[in-house]
Amino acid sequence: xxxLTIPTAQxxxxxxxxxxxxxSRVANSLYWMSRYIERSENIAxxxxxxxxxxxxFSDLNDQQLKEHWLPILCSAGDEETFFKLYDxxxxxxxxxxxxxREENPNSIISxxxxxxxxxxxxxxxxxxxxxxxxxxCYLFLKSKNAREVWQTGAHEFFGEIKKYSHLxxxxxxxTFTRNEGYEFINLGKFLERADKTTRILDIKYHxxxxxxxxxxxxxxxxxxxxxLRSASALEAYRRFHxxxxxxxKVAEFLIFSTxxxxxxxxxxxxxxEDLHRLSGKERREYxxxxxxxxxxxxxxxxxxTIEEILDTGLHQFLQKVQSTLDHLDDxxxxxxxxxPPVDLESEIFLQQQQMQQQ
Amino acid sequence: xxxxxxSFSRPPKTPTHKIPHRMLTDNYKTEDxxxxxxxxxxxxxxxxxxxxxxxxxxDPSEHRRKQTAVDLAFMRGGVTFTVYNDDQGxxxxxxxxxxxxVIPDTEWQRIEKGLIQRITALNLFLHDIxxxxxxxxxxxxxxxxxxxxxxxxxxxxGFNVPKDxxxxxxxxxxxxxxxxNYLVLxxxxxxxxxxxxxxxxxxxxxxxxxxxxxxxxxHPVDSYAAELRKVLQYVSPPSxxxxxxxxxxxxPGVFNSAYFEHAFLARQMGIPIVEGRDxxxxxxxxxxxxxxxxxxxxxIYRRIDDDFxxxxxxxxxxxxxxxxxxxxxxxxxxxxxxxxxxxVADDKVVYYFVPQIIKYYLGEDPILPNVDTYLASENKDRxxxxxxxxxxVVKSANEAGGYGMLMGPWATEEEISTFRDQIRAxxxxxxxxxxxxxxxHPTWCGNGxxxxxxxxxxxxxxxILYGEQISVxxxxxxxxxxRKGSLVVNSSQGGGSKDTWVLNGDA
Numbered sequence: 001x002x003x004l005t006i007p008t009a010q011x012x013x014x015x016x017x018x019x020x021x022x023x024s025r026v027a028n029s030l031y032w033m034s035r036y037i038e039r040s041e042n043i044a045x046x047x048x049x050x051x052x053x054x055x056x057f058s059d060l061n062d063q064q065l066k067e068h069w070l071p072i073l074c075s076a077g078d079e080e081t082f083f084k085l086y087d088x089x090x091x092x093x094x095x096x097x098x099x100x101r102e103e104n105p106n107s108i109i110s111x112x113x114x115x116x117x118x119x120x121x122x123x124x125x126x127x128x129x130x131x132x133x134x135x136x137c138y139l140f141l142k143s144k145n146a147r148e149v150w151q152t153g154a155h156e157f158f159g160e161i162k163k164y165s166h167l168x169x170x171x172x173x174x175t176f177t178r179n180e181g182y183e184f185i186n187l188g189k190f191l192e193r194a195d196k197t198t199r200i201l202d203i204k205y206h207x208x209x210x211x212x213x214x215x216x217x218x219x220x221x222x223x224x225x226x227x228l229r230s231a232s233a234l235e236a237y238r239r240f241h242x243x244x245x246x247x248x249k250v251a252e253f254l255i256f257s258t259x260x261x262x263x264x265x266x267x268x269x270x271x272x273e274d275l276h277r278l279s280g281k282e283r284r285e286y287x288x289x290x291x292x293x294x295x296x297x298x299x300x301x302x303x304x305t306i307e308e309i310l311d312t313g314l315h316q317f318l319q320k321v322q323s324t325l326d327h328l329d330d331x332x333x334x335x336x337x338x339x340p341p342v343d344l345e346s347e348i349f350l351q352q353q354q355m356q357q358q
Numbered sequence: 359x360x361x362x363x364x365s366f367s368r369p370p371k372t373p374t375h376k377i378p379h380r381m382l383t384d385n386y387k388t389e390d391x392x393x394x395x396x397x398x399x400x401x402x403x404x405x406x407x408x409x410x411x412x413x414x415x416x417d418p419s420e421h422r423r424k425q426t427a428v429d430l431a432f433m434r435g436g437v438t439f440t441v442y443n444d445d446q447g448x449x450x451x452x453x454x455x456x457x458x459x460v461i462p463d464t465e466w467q468r469i470e471k472g473l474i475q476r477i478t479a480l481n482l483f484l485h486d487i488x489x490x491x492x493x494x495x496x497x498x499x500x501x502x503x504x505x506x507x508x509x510x511x512x513x514x515x516g517f518n519v520p521k522d523x524x525x526x527x528x529x530x531x532x533x534x535x536x537x538x539n540y541l542v543l544x545x546x547x548x549x550x551x552x553x554x555x556x557x558x559x560x561x562x563x564x565x566x567x568x569x570x571x572x573x574x575x576x577h578p579v580d581s582y583a584a585e586l587r588k589v590l591q592y593v594s595p596p597s598x599x600x601x602x603x604x605x606x607x608x609x610p611g612v613f614n615s616a617y618f619e620h621a622f623l624a625r626q627m628g629i630p631i632v633e634g635r636d637x638x639x640x641x642x643x644x645x646x647x648x649x650x651x652x653x654x655x656x657x658i659y660r661r662i663d664d665d666f667x668x669x670x671x672x673x674x675x676x677x678x679x680x681x682x683x684x685x686x687x688x689x690x691x692x693x694x695x696x697x698x699x700x701x702v703a704d705d706k707v708v709y710y711f712v713p714q715i716i717k718y719y720l721g722e723d724p725i726l727p728n729v730d731t732y733l734a735s736e737n738k739d740r741x742x743x744x745x746x747x748x749x750x751v752v753k754s755a756n757e758a759g760g761y762g763m764l765m766g767p768w769a770t771e772e773e774i775s776t777f778r779d780q781i782r783a784x785x786x787x788x789x790x791x792x793x794x795x796x797x798x799h800p801t802w803c804g805n806g807x808x809x810x811x812x813x814x815x816x817x818x819x820x821x822i823l824y825g826e827q828i829s830v831x832x833x834x835x836x837x838x839x840x841r842k843g844s845l846v847v848n849s850s851q852g853g854g855s856k857d858t859w860v861l862n863g864d865a
Binding site for chain 1: 433436602603618622625630631632635639641645646647652653654669674677681682
């Protein structure tokens with residue numbers, strides 16, 4: 001031990017002796033378990049919708065297929081990893097990459113394996129029903145049966161995945177205690193959901209560029225319908241607007257709806273409540289720079305209009321939402337989950353020193 | 359070294375019933391073993407009558423269906439252990455056989471008394487060994503056996519553990535010989551595992567045979583976790599002002615093969631499950647790292663061996679433990695269950711002396727006898743062992759889980775000669791016993807050619823908790839060697855388990 005490092009200062013000591021204390025590692029696992037389940041559901045929906053959409057466009061060439069699938073690939077995964085594994089981006093390759101490839105950390109299978117691993121870490125914290133559901137899903141994906149279901153009917157397969165997610169989230173609502181852990185589960189879910197809604201919308205942002213005049217063709221209508229379905233929003237949109245599917249209205253709906261639970265604003269309002277319950281701060285008071293940036297974006301959304309967003313650029317706006325959420329994720333980690341690491345060597349030295357002082 | 363085995367629980371001399379079996383006994387052979395269910399072919403022991411009658415009604419396909427349902431439930435619930443040496447991280451269920459093992463009340467009361475006697479004596483022994491060492495001074499045990507024992511913790515001499523309890527949780531392995539006598543095979547006084555399977559097996563059996571279970575009037579086992587929690591709260595540090603100690607379960611982590619059990623028990627007790635990395639020691643107090651900063655920890659139910667607990671004191675390469683834990687423990691700021699240093703009492707050489715230990719501290723004869731044992735470090739015994747290796751079972755003094763063992767009658771020339779060399783080189787590390795032909799129990803072997811049920815060897819691990827009083831959960835874990843003819847019941851080596859019923863009466 002040539003150069004001695006002083007052990008890192010730890011977080012402050014509290015003298016709580018109640019059963020509600022939550023390990024930081026547990027908070028972290030609950031958060032990611034929830035995020036990954038939400039993510040898998042979104043990918044399943046996105047793929048399901050787009051595979052069906054492709055049925056109406058049977059005679060596309062390689063380039064057109066690539067134009068269709070590449071934005072989807074970018075919204076859900078990593079282009080670079082993809083082209084290491086495949087030459088062409090088409091229905092088969094993109095779907096396989098986003099569903100079954102374990103090399104892709106954001107494939108459905110990777111998401112659910114990670115979610116289940118996190119659940120195993122906090123087995124003592126979640127309800128038996130929640131664990132069993134996730135474990136059943138894991139066993140299904142591990143079985144040969146899973147690939148068979150996928151190959152014979154992708155729609156059924158994605159249906160299964162969505163069902164597991166719905167079941168899990170429903171069980172969380174009906175079997176999980178409303179404690180701090182619940183806030184972390186919700187933070188994970190709504191953060192992921194808001195992020196995914198921005199990405200789904202971003203797939204078609206170029207159509208909304210102000211310079212593009214001719215919107216509203218048949219192809220467009222089908223694609224915008226697909227966007228809505230990708231966000232589970234088609235029926236909600238129809239009931240709300242009772243008119244044709246118009247790109248601007250779709251964007252407005254997915255950003256501003258206060259009643260549809262997957263819109264960016266609705267998700268952010270949930271996040272706002274969860275953040276306040278965790279920090280114990282008054283409404284409209286925020287704990288850190290990241291939380292304040294989030295609060296600012298939230299109040300922007302309360303006052304902005306879709307026209308203003310389109311004027312400055314939908315893509316830019318969506319990117320701003322994504323980066324605000326990213327920073328918020330980082331803040332949650334730093335504030336509640338991170339503890340300064342213990343360096344074993346200096347820790348042993350400190351403890352041995354203390355043993356000399358009896 | 360011969361010792362009169364106490365002859366209790368001989369087969370009862372009550373009339374038995376011939377049952378016209380369809381499937382259970384048509385081909386069932388008790389052969390030359392003590393069979394738990396049958397006195398001889400076709401003659402059911404009285405306490406098994408209800409079980410036998412129910413099995414008789416069952417046709418093989420129905421039994422198979424029940425077995426599949428139970429297996430699936432275990433798989434879905436993650437009642438599994440991780441298989442080592444497998445990069446797939448394969449999880450397997452611990453095979454569960456649906457035919458329960460039944461113990462009549464009177465027989466159980468005797469076992470219970472014997473176990474309480476044994477743990478009381480061993481606890482007094484540990485206190486003595488870490489204080490005045492009277493038993494060594496009185497030459498009841500040659501001192502070198504203790505002072506040189508691998509798990510003797512010299513650094514805890516003179517240390518007082520809360521309430522003088524060393525062994526809070528104990529799992530004692532019992533077997534039955536050809537006459538049906540219960541013998542103690544080993545004491546597990548460090549981190550005995552398997553209690554969760556005892557509880558899960560019971561739940562599974564209740565689902566599979568609800569009516570049979572109700573009519574058989576079986577002692578329940580579900581209070582185990584609550585009892586364990588009380589024990590842990592009872593031994594909280596005397597200096598603690600709060601009446602609500604923070605109790606945690608310390609696990610090596612999710613990759614440990616017993617992780618399911620750790621999570622299961624923590625859930626049943628409502629206490630957090632922690633890893634070494636969740637804890638930190640400051641000023642000789644243990645804290646856990648929570649979302650609201652560092653929170654004190656008062657009692658640790660540790661499922662990590664002594665050697666790995668604290669890298670500042672024991673193995674410096676341990677990444678599982680917590681630097682400073684031993685210091686906090688010695689300062690009386692945190693309690694550990696089991697205490698550090700209990701391993702010296704389940705050393706297999708010390709096992710040899712347990713009857714003398716009972717006599718010395720309690721002035722009583724042991725209710726549950728040992729298996730006759732030879733010590734390789736005694737000259738006369740060693741000569742006998744070396745000459746009779748092919749007839750004996752040789753065990754390493756400090757191994758568990760069926761490892762480090764030689765089964766003479768089944769071993770190859772080469773294995774025997776390896777052990778011969780090892781015994782010569784390090785006699786202190788070995789003991790030998792005559793092979794005991796463990797009792798057998800009808801076990802579902804659906805695909806065997808000898809019929810649906812065949813006899814398989816079983817042992818019994820009851821769980822003893824030592825807190826304000828000593829309690830033994832009625833029954834315990836019956837482990838069964840599923841391979842035909844095998845005597846090894848460990849889960850790592852092809853073992854399975856059964857639910858164990860202690861009846862509310864003798865039939």
